[in-house]
Amino acid sequence: MTKTVIPVGPFHPLLEEAESFTLKVDGETVVDVELDIGWMHRGHEYLSEGRTFTQSIYLIERICGICSTSHPLACVHAIEDVDHIEIPERAAYIRTLIGELERIHSHLLWLGLAGHFIGYDTVWMWAWKWREPVLQMFETISGNRNHYGMMLVGGVARDINPDDIPGLQKILNEIESKLAMIAKAVPDDPVLKSRLKGVGVLTKQAAIDFCAVGPTARASGVPIDVRKDEPKDAYGWVDFQAIVLPNGDVYDKLVLRVLETFESIKIVRQCLEKLKTLSGPILNNVKEIGVGEGIGRYEAPRGEVFHYVRTDGTNRPIRHKIRAPSYVNIPTFAASCIGVPVADALITLASVDPCYCCTERAIRVITPDNDPLDMDLLRLSREKTERLRRDIHG
Amino acid sequence: MSWSKKRLAKSLWVFHVSASPCNNCDIEILDLLTPRYDVERFGVKLVGSIRHADVILLSGVINQKVAPMVKHLYKQAPKPIFVVGVGTCPTSGCCFKDSYNIVPRREDVIPIDVYIPGCPPKPEAMIEALAKLMGVLRGK
Amino acid sequence: MANKDDFLRALGPKIGRTVEKQGRLYFEVADKNLTEVAVYLFRTMGCRLSTATAMETYHGLEVLYHFSHDATGWYYCPRVVIPDKVHPRVTSITPVIRGAEWIEREMAEFWGITFEGHPRPERLLSKDHPQRLDKPFRFRRMS
Numbered sequence: 001m002t003k004t005v006i007p008v009g010p011f012h013p014l015l016e017e018a019e020s021f022t023l024k025v026d027g028e029t030v031v032d033v034e035l036d037i038g039w040m041h042r043g044h045e046y047l048s049e050g051r052t053f054t055q056s057i058y059l060i061e062r063i064c065g066i067c068s069t070s071h072p073l074a075c076v077h078a079i080e081d082v083d084h085i086e087i088p089e090r091a092a093y094i095r096t097l098i099g100e101l102e103r104i105h106s107h108l109l110w111l112g113l114a115g116h117f118i119g120y121d122t123v124w125m126w127a128w129k130w131r132e133p134v135l136q137m138f139e140t141i142s143g144n145r146n147h148y149g150m151m152l153v154g155g156v157a158r159d160i161n162p163d164d165i166p167g168l169q170k171i172l173n174e175i176e177s178k179l180a181m182i183a184k185a186v187p188d189d190p191v192l193k194s195r196l197k198g199v200g201v202l203t204k205q206a207a208i209d210f211c212a213v214g215p216t217a218r219a220s221g222v223p224i225d226v227r228k229d230e231p232k233d234a235y236g237w238v239d240f241q242a243i244v245l246p247n248g249d250v251y252d253k254l255v256l257r258v259l260e261t262f263e264s265i266k267i268v269r270q271c272l273e274k275l276k277t278l279s280g281p282i283l284n285n286v287k288e289i290g291v292g293e294g295i296g297r298y299e300a301p302r303g304e305v306f307h308y309v310r311t312d313g314t315n316r317p318i319r320h321k322i323r324a325p326s327y328v329n330i331p332t333f334a335a336s337c338i339g340v341p342v343a344d345a346l347i348t349l350a351s352v353d354p355c356y357c358c359t360e361r362a363i364r365v366i367t368p369d370n371d372p373l374d375m376d377l378l379r380l381s382r383e384k385t386e387r388l389r390r391d392i393h394g
Numbered sequence: 395m396s397w398s399k400k401r402l403a404k405s406l407w408v409f410h411v412s413a414s415p416c417n418n419c420d421i422e423i424l425d426l427l428t429p430r431y432d433v434e435r436f437g438v439k440l441v442g443s444i445r446h447a448d449v450i451l452l453s454g455v456i457n458q459k460v461a462p463m464v465k466h467l468y469k470q471a472p473k474p475i476f477v478v479g480v481g482t483c484p485t486s487g488c489c490f491k492d493s494y495n496i497v498p499r500r501e502d503v504i505p506i507d508v509y510i511p512g513c514p515p516k517p518e519a520m521i522e523a524l525a526k527l528m529g530v531l532r533g534k
Numbered sequence: 535m536a537n538k539d540d541f542l543r544a545l546g547p548k549i550g551r552t553v554e555k556q557g558r559l560y561f562e563v564a565d566k567n568l569t570e571v572a573v574y575l576f577r578t579m580g581c582r583l584s585t586a587t588a589m590e591t592y593h594g595l596e597v598l599y600h601f602s603h604d605a606t607g608w609y610y611c612p613r614v615v616i617p618d619k620v621h622p623r624v625t626s627i628t629p630v631i632r633g634a635e636w637i638e639r640e641m642a643e644f645w646g647i648t649f650e651g652h653p654r655p656e657r658l659l660s661k662d663h664p665q666r667l668d669k670p671f672r673f674r675r676m677s
Contacts, residue, residue, distance in 0.1 A: 037658065038658065081555075081558070084555075084556060208582070209631070209632040209633065210632050210633040211582050211583045211584070211631065211632075211633030211634075212633075213582075224582070224604045229602075229604045229605075229606075229607045230557070230607035292555075293558075293560065295558055295600065295609050295611075297584075304584065304602075306584045306585055306600065308585075308587050308598075308600065310589065319587065319589045321585065321587040323584065323585035323637075327585075327636060327637075328585075328633055328636075328637075331632075331633065331635065331636055
């Protein structure tokens with residue numbers, strides 16, 4: 001029996017990246033998940049070792065478009081860790097500002113997709129509509145909606161014009177009020193609660209065993225957050241909370257991301273206030289990097305991004321290791337997807353917020369005897385929501 | 395033939411193929427459907443199956459593993475089909491040109507009709523490209 | 535709270551050359567002691583495995599593990615040097631830490647290292663690759 005099932009992917013219209021899962025189902029329940037990745041593999045580590053440090057930052061940005069700041073930030077942290085390079089205070093605040101704005105845009109993106117998968121298309125349109133002002137803020141600050149090119153070893157590349165700050169603050173207030181409206185709708189909706197509570201549970205022990213990171217781990221009660229564990233840039237100077245929730249199901253992951261977005265808005269507000277009055281350079285011009293090794297990490301919207309750099313005194317790294325957070329989060333499907341009804345499979349897979357620039361996506365469904373079944377998981381997921389809505393509202 | 399092309403231009407149905415992209419172009423393509431840019435007012439619709447599509451929106455540098463899938467997809471597509479390469483990746487390979495895992499020439503895998511450079515191209519640029527494609531089909 | 539000094543005291547004789555920097559401890563470990571060090575770091579100290587880096591050096595191949603102690607923000611990095619370039623082997627820590635499964639599969643695929651005791655030693659990123667790959671992706675010197 002041939003394994004390729006072209007109609008369901010690896011290219012599916014709303015799962016932007018290519019990724020391939022094989023779900024083994026027995027009746028209505030998922031009994032096993034197998035993953036087939038490698039469709040995105042472009043050889044970043046190899047390419048980075050042939051470029052100078054500054055050139056590789058341009059390359060590293062293009063690992064992922066959604067977490068486009070996280071990888072360069074982790075990369076410059078790693079290079080700065082080799083020689084313990086300090087950065088100016090103004091640069092630290094600008095870095096934190098960009099990082100947190102990116103978290104807001106990424107969580108709004110996920111919220112939209114989650115809404116689409118369970119059949120709330122209005123949530124999708126609203127979340128993405130209110131993502132646009134965030135991209136507008138990026139364009140004001142850096143000149144581009146994504147791939148900002150702001151990070152350099154020793155600081156940032158571009159400064160923020162103080163005249164722009166009142167405009168940015170106004171946009172931020174608008175986003176916050178709209179987000180508060182969406183956030184109020186979530187806990188009050190009984191259909192959403194019954195659809196998502198208790199679905200796709202990842203226990204605390206499983207999260208520790210799989211070394212999960214980010215919201216996937218925090219929603220299961222594991223209190224890890226790089227911003228608090230090893231505060232770099234301006235994270236030691238701003239006031240915010242790392243949210244941890246106990247249940248580990250999809251509902252908790254949703255609530256966690258919404259609460260984190262509010263915390264990010266708080267941080268962005270503090271950074272903008274500080275940047276109004278703080279003066280100083282934005283770049284510590286580093287002329288050479290010595291011999292040694294450096295580890296750098298950053299809390300991306302999906303978890304800890306890890307970069308390791310080994311240098312030999314020249315202007316190129318001799319080894320650059322990159323580990324994106326989805327690489328450790330995706331194997332947790334083996335623990336959270338087993339025993340889940342097929343209609344919930346899609347939302348469970350999406351709740352980890354896989355950034356598939358590391359993977360590919362299309363879901364193949366097979367029986368325990370490896371025969372392929374033709375199942376439209378998106379339709380099944382939406383039908384289940386409709387059934388629940390009818391049961392609750394009558 | 396030109397009459398059927400004119401008819402096609404009235405409402406182009408697109409199918410999105412992401413062949414090893416960094417995802418930015420894909421998010422910008424999905425952004426086209428959202429209220430700010432709203433490409434549905436031009437009759438452009440995102441479809442779920444290649445059999446219904448008139449235009450393939452290709453993003454990404456095509457890597458060795460995904461190349462046979464892209465070829466297969468192009469063969470399955472009902473002709474006439476137009477391929478739009480979104481972003482700098484299908485145009486020139488962007489910064490991944492020297493990688494060991496990508497195809498040396500994307501045109502050997504799938505013939506591309508329209509290139510939209512940019513990393514990522516702004517949604518306005520994508521709308522302009524689709525409008526140009528519609529103009530060409532209408533014979534302007 | 536467990537810290538670096540407790541760690542060095544507990545595993546002293548098993549650890550080779552150590553390099554200590556601000557918040558980072560790199561130390562050499564022989565392959566036969568690797569499982570014990572990993573168990574101590576993961577279970578006793580409560581560290582989390584971030585990832586592992588395989589590298590080709592002048593002396594052969596080297597595998598560097600990165601354990602993050604989230605309570606203090608320190609990184610503990612055991613280094614295993616593999617002098618055998620023809621059939622490089624390391625003991626797998628996947629039976630102890632489930633999260634290491636994909637990390638070790640990637641290193642096996644790209645560098646040709648055999649992880650002894652790994653439950654699923656299949657290709658990860660290049661499964662069903664259209665070209666026949668008889669050499670690992672990144673290992674340049676085979677002799």
